[in-house]
Amino acid sequence: MVDKKMQHEINITHISGSVVSDIHEINSLSGTLPETKKQEAHNGGHHVVTHPTSYADTMLHLFRGNIGTGLLAMGDAFKNGGIVFSPIVTALLGIICVHAQHLLLNCSEEMHRKSKRDRAPGFAETVYLVFASGPVSCRSMATTMKILVNGFLCVTQLGFCCVYIVFIANNVKMICDQYNIHISLSIHMLFVVLPIMLACMVRNLKYLTPFSTIANIMMAFGVAVVIYAATQDLPAVETRVYMASWQQLPLYFGTAIYAFEGIGLVLPLKNEMSNPESFQKPLGVLNVGMVVVGSIFITVGFLGYLKWGDEVLGSLTLNLQPGEVLSNVVQSLIALAILFTYPLQFYVPIAITWPAIEKKYGATHPVAKELGYRALLVILTFILAESIPELGLFISLVGAVSSTALALMFPPLLELVSTSQKPGGIPTHILIKNCFIILLGLFIFSTGTYESVASIVRAFQV
Template identity: 45%
Template sequence: MFGFESLPKNGADYITLLLLYHHHHIIRKQKMQETPQIDDKYIQNFEPLLLIKDDDPIPEKDAIIIPLDKRTSRTYGRNSIGELFPRKKKLPTTFLETLIHLVKGNLGGGAFAMGDAFKNAGLLLGPVLTVVLGVICIYSNHILVNCAEYIRAKKKLPADPTFPETVELCFENGPLAFRRWTPLVRLSAKVFIVITQLGFCCVYFVFVSSTAQTILEKYNIEYDVRVYMAIMFFPVLLSCFIRTLKFLTPISLLSNVCLISGIVFTLYLSTDELPPVSSRRLFSTWDTLPLFFGTVIYSFEGISLVIPLKNEMKEQKNFSRPLGVLNIGMLVIMAILLTMGTLGYLKYGDSVLGSLSLNLPKENPFSMVVQIVVGIGIVFSYALQFYVAADLLWEELQGACGPFKHPVFMELLLRACMVLLTFVLAAVVPNIGLFISLVGAVSSTALALLYPALCDIALRTCPEAEGRLKTKDELFRYIMDGITLLVALFGFTFGAYCSVSSIVKEFFH
C-alpha cells in the first residue's frame, strides 16, 4: 500500500499521494518485480483521486472516477477501480463516411416493404402518417443526442455516453420517481438493443435465402431454403469480423449502392402503366393501421446507431447541426420510403407483396437483376446492424469475465457465436418473421420513441438544485415528448396485439 490508513484529508496528503502514484508509474516502467497495490477502500466516496492498480492503463487528463458498479461504455478506457478516461478513436470517420453508415443503418428491407405498409394505411393516409412518424423519429434522435451531450457536460465525461448509458444516467439524474427505475431501464435498454439488432439480422437471413431460392427455381434448381442460409453464413461471418466502423465503410457503401440501385430499378419498372389514383383506397381500416405503424418504425429504427456513429466522427459538431449528418440522412431515408410506398401501392394495389421486388414482372430480365442486387445489398447490411449488438455484448463480457489474455480472439469468437445464433434462429424456428414483428413492435418502439422522450422528461423535471435541463423551447419540448409517448403507447399495445393475433392464427388455425 501507499501508506495511508485513511483517505487524504488535506491538500498536502493529496499531493503526496499523487507523487507516490507518479513514483509507482516510474517503477512500473522500469519493470520492477513488485509494485504497490491500492485497495478499493481508499476510493470510496473520494472521487477526485486518480488511483491506479498494477497493469491498469495510465489515464489521460481530465479523468474522473465513478463507482465500481457504474463502470460502463466501450467509449472510454477503464481500469479496475472504475476510472473513466477518454479512449482515443483509432480511425475516426469523416462526414461522408458517417452519412453512409447512417443511411445504411436505416435503409434495408423495410424500404421494399413500404408498398405493403401503404396498403394497410391508404394512398392518402400512408404518406401523411409516414411524414409524421418520420418527424417524430428525427426529433427522438435529436433529443437523444442532446441528452447525451447534457449528461456529458454535467458529469464532466470525456465523451458522449452510449445509448444504454444515456438512458441510465438520465433516469439516475431525474426526479425520485425516475431514479427508482434506473436498474430496470439500464438492463431493458441493453436487452432491447440486442434483440432488435439481432432480430434484423435474422430477418436478413430469411429475406436473402428466400430470394435466392425464388431466383434459382426459375432454372429448375431446387434446394431447401436452409441450404441458401448456410451458403450465406460464411460471407456474413467474415464481414462481421470487421470490428471498426472505419473499415465497415466500404461494405456500407457497397450495400448502399446495391440497395439504391435496386430501388431505382424497382421504381422504374413500377412506373410503367400506372393505374389511376381513384382505383386505390385513400384510407384503410383501423384494424390494419398497427401493421402500417410497425413497418414504418422498423424502417426508421436506426436510433441505436446514432451515438456510436457520432462518437466515431472526427468532427462531432457536424453530426446534429441543421445541415448535419443526422438531418440529411434521415430526410434522404424519408424521401425513399415515401416514394417506394406511394408508387408500390399505386402500381400493385392490394396484391402488393412484403417485398416490392417480388411484384416485378417475371418475364422482364431486369426483375431478376433487381432481386439479385437487392439480395447483395441486404447481405452487406448485416455487418452494420450486427455491429451495435456485438459491441454491447463484448463490453458486457469484458466486464463480467475480463480481462482476457487474448482479447481479439475472444471478441472474434463472441461474434462468430452471435452470427451462428442468428443463423440457427432463422433456420430452425418456423415463421420467425411473426416473432420478430412482435419483438419489433415492443423493442423497436421502446428504442426509437419511448426511451428518448422519457430521458428528456427526466432531465427537465429533476430538482432545480441538481441541474435541471432548461431550454427556451421548453413548452414545445414537453408537447413533442407527450406526442411521442402517445405514439409509442399506440405502437406497444396495438402493434403487439396484431402480432400476437397473427401468431395465434398461424399456429392454432
C-alpha cells in the same frame, strides 16, 4: 456517481433496416464510420477527432444508414395502411421520430457537459447518466435502464439479423425458381446461414468493413432499379384502398417504425462532424437529411403499393418481373449486400453481451468460447427466421417490439427526467407532448406486437 473510465474501442459501420451503429465502448453504443478514416486522439483529457466529417459527408452517412430492408418493405407498409392514410401518417411519424432524435441529442450533450467526460456518451450511457443525475427516486434505476436499453438494442439488432436471413433466402429462392430449381424456403435459409456463420467467425472487423462499401453500392443500384420498375404502367390511385382496416393498421405502424428507427445513428454522426453544431440546426444535417429520407420512404411505399396493390410483398425486390435478367441481377446484388451487412450488424449484440460472459467464463480458451458463442447466436437467428418465414410480418414484429421503445419511448422519458431537475420543474406543454409520444410508442408496441403475432399464427394456419 459516474464512471468515466474509457473502455476498449472498436470501429465498425453497417447498414441495417434503418440504422448505422457503432461501438465506442463495450457498454455504450456511440458510433463512427470507417469511411471517414478517422483517427482518434486524446489531448489534455479531451477526445478529439483528427479527421472530422463535413456537412456533405455526414449527410451521405445519414442516407446510407437509413436505406435498407426497411425501405424495401414500405410497399407492404402502405398496403397495411392505405394509399392516402400512409403518406400522411408516415410524414407525421417521421417528424415525431426526428423530434425524439433531437431529444436524445440534447440529453447526451447535457450529460457530456455535466459529467465532463472526454467523449460524448452513447445511447445507453446517456440513459444511465440522465437517471443517475435525476431525481432521487430515479437514481436507483440508472443501471436497470441502461441494461434495458442495451437489451432492446440487442433485440433490435438480432431481429434485423433474422430479417436478413429471411430476406436473402426469399430473393435467392425467387431466382432459383426461375431456373426450375425448386427448393423450400427453409432449405434456402439453411444454405444462407452457412456463409453467414463463416463471416461471423471473423473477430477483427477491420477485415469486414471494406464489404460495407460494396454493400452500399449494391444497395443503391438495386433500390434505383426497383423504383424505376415501380413507376412503369401505374394504375389509377382510385384502384387502391384509401385507408386499410383497423386490423391492418398496427402492421403498418410496425413496419414504418422499423424503417424510421435510426436513433442509434444520430449521436455518432454528430460527434464525427467538424462542426457538430450544424447537425441540429433548422437546416442542419438531421432535419434536411431526414426530410429527404422520409420523402424517399413515402415515394417508394406509394409507388410500390400503387404498382402492385395487394400483391406487394415484404420486399419490393420480390415483385420484380420474374425471369428477367435485370430482376435476377438486382435480387442477387441486394441479397449479397444484406449478406455482407449481417456480420457487421451482428457485432452489436456480441459487443454488448460477450464482455460479461467472457469475464465469468472466459478464463480459459477465451477465443474458442467466443467463437462458440457467436455460432450459438447465429443459430438462434436462424431458428427464429425458420420459425417466422413471412418477411413482411417479421419486419412489422421487430419494429413493434423493439424499435418503438428505442425510437419513441426512451427519448421523451429522458427529457422528462432531465427537465424535472430544473427550476420550475417540467413545463406543462413538455409534459403533454412527451406523454403523447410515449403513449403512441406504447400503442404501437402493444397493438403492433399483438397483430403481428396474430397474423403470423394465421399465416401458419392457412
